[in-house]
Amino acid sequence: xxxxxxxxxxxxxxxxxxxxxxxxxxxxxxxxxxxxxxxxxxxxxxxxxxxxxxxxxxxxxxxxxxxxxxxxxxxxxxxxxxxxxxxxxxxxxxxxxxxxxxxxxxxxxxxxxxxxxxxxxxxxxxxxxxxxxxxxxxxxxxxxxxxxxxxxxxxxxxxxxxxxxxxxxxxxxxxxxxxxxxxxxxxxxxxxxxxxxxxxxxxxxxxxxxxxxxxxxxxxxxxxxxxxxxxxxxxxxxxxxxxxxxxxxxxxxxxxxxxxxxxxxxxxxxxxxxxxxxxxxxxxxxxxxxxxxx
Amino acid sequence: xxxxxxxxxxxxxxxxxxxxxxxxxxxxxxxxxxxxxxxxxxxxxxxxxxxxxxxxxxxxxxxxxxxxxxxxxxxxxxxxxxxxxxxxxxxxxxxxxxxxxxxxxxxxxxxxxxxxxxxxxxxxxxxxxxxxxxxxxxxxxxxxxxxxxxxxxxxxxxxxxxxxxxxxxxxxxxxxxxxxxxxxxxxxxxxxxxxxxxxxxxxxxxxxxxxxxxxxxxxxxxxxxxxxxxxxxxxxxxxxxxxxxxxxxxxxxxxxxxxxxxxxxxxxxxxxxxxxxxxxxxxxxxxxxxxxxx
Numbered sequence: 001x002x003x004x005x006x007x008x009x010x011x012x013x014x015x016x017x018x019x020x021x022x023x024x025x026x027x028x029x030x031x032x033x034x035x036x037x038x039x040x041x042x043x044x045x046x047x048x049x050x051x052x053x054x055x056x057x058x059x060x061x062x063x064x065x066x067x068x069x070x071x072x073x074x075x076x077x078x079x080x081x082x083x084x085x086x087x088x089x090x091x092x093x094x095x096x097x098x099x100x101x102x103x104x105x106x107x108x109x110x111x112x113x114x115x116x117x118x119x120x121x122x123x124x125x126x127x128x129x130x131x132x133x134x135x136x137x138x139x140x141x142x143x144x145x146x147x148x149x150x151x152x153x154x155x156x157x158x159x160x161x162x163x164x165x166x167x168x169x170x171x172x173x174x175x176x177x178x179x180x181x182x183x184x185x186x187x188x189x190x191x192x193x194x195x196x197x198x199x200x201x202x203x204x205x206x207x208x209x210x211x212x213x214x215x216x217x218x219x220x221x222x223x224x225x226x227x228x229x230x231x232x233x234x235x236x237x238x239x240x241x242x243x244x245x246x247x248x249x250x251x252x253x254x255x256x257x258x259x260x261x262x263x264x265x266x267x268x269x270x271x272x273x274x275x276x277x278x279x280x281x282x283x284x285x286x287x288x289x290x291x292x293x294x
Numbered sequence: 295x296x297x298x299x300x301x302x303x304x305x306x307x308x309x310x311x312x313x314x315x316x317x318x319x320x321x322x323x324x325x326x327x328x329x330x331x332x333x334x335x336x337x338x339x340x341x342x343x344x345x346x347x348x349x350x351x352x353x354x355x356x357x358x359x360x361x362x363x364x365x366x367x368x369x370x371x372x373x374x375x376x377x378x379x380x381x382x383x384x385x386x387x388x389x390x391x392x393x394x395x396x397x398x399x400x401x402x403x404x405x406x407x408x409x410x411x412x413x414x415x416x417x418x419x420x421x422x423x424x425x426x427x428x429x430x431x432x433x434x435x436x437x438x439x440x441x442x443x444x445x446x447x448x449x450x451x452x453x454x455x456x457x458x459x460x461x462x463x464x465x466x467x468x469x470x471x472x473x474x475x476x477x478x479x480x481x482x483x484x485x486x487x488x489x490x491x492x493x494x495x496x497x498x499x500x501x502x503x504x505x506x507x508x509x510x511x512x513x514x515x516x517x518x519x520x521x522x523x524x525x526x527x528x529x530x531x532x533x534x535x536x537x538x539x540x541x542x543x544x545x546x547x548x549x550x551x552x553x554x555x556x557x558x559x560x561x562x563x564x565x566x567x568x569x570x571x572x573x574x575x576x577x578x579x580x581x582x583x584x585x586x587x588x
Contacts, residue, residue: 157494237494
């Protein structure tokens with residue numbers, strides 16, 4: 001019988017930690033900004049001790065960028081296709097009763113990596129929030145698309161959609177033009193149509209400026225159009241979505257924009273609570289670890 | 295009979311000025327960093343007076359960003375298709391014996407704008423450096439592709455290739471990975487193959503990082519690969535270049551990378567001296583101005 005576990009989703013800028021009951025229920029949760037960018041390797045042992053003070057004394061399972069070369073200690077990637085059992089075999093002990101979940105690597109014609117998203121996708125399947133064959137989308141700075149087949153992460157892709165939008169908004173010739181909130185509407189949908197399937201994305205981005213200068217796009221709509229171009233390019237790269245269901249691991253304004261773009265491409269969207277997916281994934285992994293198989 | 299003229303290519307960060315003889319020969323030249331970003335509108339009259347002190351007293355014809363809303367005074371765009379006569383009709387007087395050449399706008403299904411490049415492209419044709427039907431490429435922060443048909447700028451496109459590379463090199467997750475010089479070689483050519491025709495450019499950019507992390511790309515080659523992805527996407531967006539000649543208005547390392555990518559896509563490259571093209575364009579425009587038609 002397995003016991004309680006502390007699950008930590010340790011990202012680049014943020015951290016979420018949960019105390020999970022033996023049956024997987026969330027007993028307590030913490031969210032803060034102690035992401036890996038604010039920590040050196042020496043900071044992790046006291047940070048984990050502090051988590052235990054607040055959440056109770058239990059084994060700690062960490063996923064996310066804390067397992068990268070820029071985090072606490074590298075937990076080597078497991079290769080796709082990967083299921084929960086493969087992740088469990090790759091879990092790397094890092095201190096007494098503290099271990100790090102490996103990320104997943106894709107090698108071959110395409111190369112890609114993830115750390116943390118694998119727990120959400122496979123956790124969603126383990127908890128029955130998504131079927132064993134499912135396409136997941138996790139919008140963010142680096143949007144992940146994960147194709148799960150028969151409960152295994154089969155293929156995935158990372159799009160720099162959010163990062164590029166942030167760079168263009170802050171620096172360069174479009175800065176100052178993209179300060180309004182990007183919202184779903186005619187300008188966003190025009191952008192999606194321009195970006196989806198485009199082989200000239202570099203031209204489409206400059207067109208934001210040209211359209212504003214020539215009066216073809218109101219300055220207040222420029223951010224929505226540019227967001228549409230980028231999200232349209234991102235969603236459009238997933239091939240034919242007609243009749244397919246995309247399991248969206250996100251909430252808030254960005255999720256709404258992705259849902260709109262996926263809908264425009266013919267896909268159906270099912271929103272999944274990413275925290276529920278994450279804790280389900282850690283709970284399932286914890287049950288698979290050797291020390292727990294008693 | 296036309297007289298001498300001072301031709302100024304007044305760009306965002308740099309400025310070039312030439313005294314041209316009545317027959318178009320360059321009698322003297324200045325190049326400095328007094329681009330529009332370093333000037334307010336009130337700075338232009340004394341700046342032009344200072345140019346005349348150094349280059350002699352002659353009418354001044356200015357092209358480039360000095361005619362934008364962020365420059366001295368806006369010279370409204372003329373619409374494509376545009377030839378030298380259309381540009382001449384749009385030349386905007388801004389002070390005694392000083393005038394600004396208009397930029398060119400593309401309106402319709404696609405929107406685009408240029409300021410300064412039109413003088414180079416049409417000047418190259420006027421001087422016989424390129425035929426009256428020619429495709430021009432002007433690599434830079436914002437790469438221009440200009441299709442001239444029967445001596446008129448017919449269509450053009452602006453790709454944010456250089457700006458995006460600079461943003462990725464300086465900010466975000468790829469920063470620190472792209473500091474080496476981008477050079478033509480296997481990594482660059484792999485990047486061109488990855489980027490050309492890609493509908494998933496946002497994925498290809500993240501792949502730079504994934505390939506390095508997974509040992510599929512040496513860190514020293516990352517800049518060349520990323521440059522290849524972006525330049526490949528840019529060149530690949532121009533359709534089938536097989537058997538076509540691209541007139542490259544550039545020199546130096548960036549021109550070499552574009553020439554390599556164009557060659558990989560089957561195109562032939564003819565390099566054109568952009569300064570000769572510019573001065574030929576201003577000389578031809580000057581001859582077309584009403585005050586000179588005596």
